[in-house]
Amino acid sequence: MIRVTRLNGEGFALNPDLIERVEAHPDTVAFLVDGTKYVVRESVDEMLQEIREYRASILATSYEMDRGEYRAPSPGVDGSGSSVVPFPSREER
Secondary structure (H helix, E strand, O other), rough: OOEEEEEOOEEEOOOHHEEEEEEEEOOEEEEEEEOEEEOOOOOOOHHHHHHHHHHHHHHHHHHHHOOOOOOOOOOOOOOOOOOOOOOOOOOOO
């Protein structure tokens, strides 16, 4: 998820896999695949950078899991209480 901000200052998380396109009209509008539109404070370039970083983090985490180097954050660090179960190492498969 990426964090974005509504024009009224309210922040929320948006699933970038559901974004069809982002346009500036002059406000930045994110169009989702289901037709939902969100007007946000971030520029198109900022949104693209957030999406790149989000996708890169998924690849980096996957790489760490595959190599057996991933260590999940302690429960409750982000307030969600959830944890990720790493992939078994190649030797365990």
